[in-house]
Amino acid sequence: MERYNKIIIYLVIASxxxxxxxxxxxxxxxRQLAMESNHLQSAVELIRSDVNHLTGSMHELTNASRWVTDESxxxxxxxxxxxxxxxxxEWGFQEIGANANVLLQYRELSETDWxxxxxxxVDDVRYRAPLVIDPEHDYEYRVMTRGETVRSxxxxRVHENHYRPTPLTMLGSSYSTNxxxxxxxxAQLAQPEVLFDFYKAQRVTAxxxxxxxxxxxTELQATSGKQADYGHDIDEVWELEVETTDNLRSISIEVEYAxxxxxxxxxxxxxxxxxxxDHAQ
Structure with a gap:
């Protein structure tokens, strides 16, 4: 019995x-994993900083080598x-000849005439000009000067983000079932940017x-001041919340624009x- 007790004690001590x-x-x-994680995070931040610096340098070099710059x-x-x-x-020139006539030319992609x-x-080297376009078509443009010489x-391409509507899109959604x-x-829905008032969502129905x-x-109501919450440049968020509906088959959204x-x-x-x-965009 005493030997058995000693074995138990030895096993407890060993354990x-x-x-x-x-x-x-x-x-x-x-501790080692934490140190490695911190080291990896520092390396990632350093790489990100280098990439941002390289991107900025490339942008500066590209602008420096371009005759027409800073188009907006x-x-x-x-x-x-x-x-x-x-x-x-609106755009700027790296240089422009004296008394040069400055022109903007644009056209639909399917057309040959400008x-x-x-x-x-606008100032010494900055100019601006209007374009009148059909939102259903795609366009391209170029800038020209006519003086002692002609330069183009x-x-x-005129990117569609500059004139196409941005639909009400899902910021996020969640649900639970039993x-x-x-x-x-x-769910939360919003328009990230509205270029024209007639593109704005006026009525949202669930x-x-x-x-x-x-x-x-059910008609949804828009709330404002949500930029900080969602990290988007948005003015309004439309929120939908549905509680305990055991016999529900589906939920649909209808959005009517101005x-x-x-x-x-x-x-x-x-x-x-x-x-x-997503398919429409």
Whole structure:
């Protein structure tokens, strides 16, 4: 019996020693992993800083080698309609000849003839000129000077982000279910940037359809001041929240814009609305 007790004591002591060793080893490993993680994070930040610096340097070199620089498009809301948009292009020159006539030429991608507009001088080397475009078409442009010599910039495309509408898109959504069905659903929608007022979402409606095919309609209300919460440059967020609906079959969203455009699609259980928006963009 005494021998048996000694064996038990030895085993307990050995177990304690082993546990102490394992705890110590784990502590050292945790410290080592933390140090490696910090080192890796520092390396990533250093690489990111180098990449940003390289990107900036490349941008400066590109601008330095270009004759026309710093092009910026601005929407002209007062002169625009859903069928015809007016944009203003502003740009600078690295150099320009004295008494040169400055022109902007633009056209639809499918056309061969250029539309020519005389530019307005903003300061010594900066100019601006208007474009009138159809939002359904794609365009390209170039800048020219006519004086003692004729000089033209390379032809560039007018990016659709400068004039195409940005639809109401999903910022995020979440839901919970149990054996009887959906228990909770919430979603947030927003337009990241609205170029023209007639592109703005005016009415957002949620349609809840149950197992019997009956639909309940709820109009969503927009809330403002959400930029900091979502990290986007947005003015309004439309929020949807649905609680405990055991017999719910689907949730759809219908968005009506100021120009009469309507987008509609299912957001639960399928994500057809966002798929439709992504495809449209």
């Amino acid at each position: 304690l020693v082993l546990n102490i060793y394992l705890i110590t080893r784990t502590f050292h490993l945790d 498009f601005y929407p002209d809301e007062e002169g625009s309609s859903p069928e015809q948009l007016r944009l203003t292009l 539309i020519e507009v005389e530019a307005e001088q 910039s390379e032809t560039r 054996q009887t069905g959906l228990q909770h659903y919430e 349609k809840l359809t149950d197992d019997q095919g009956e639909t309940e309609t 120009d009469g455009t309507v987008h509609e699609g299912e957001v639960w259980p399928q994500h057809k609305y966002q798929e439709m928006i």
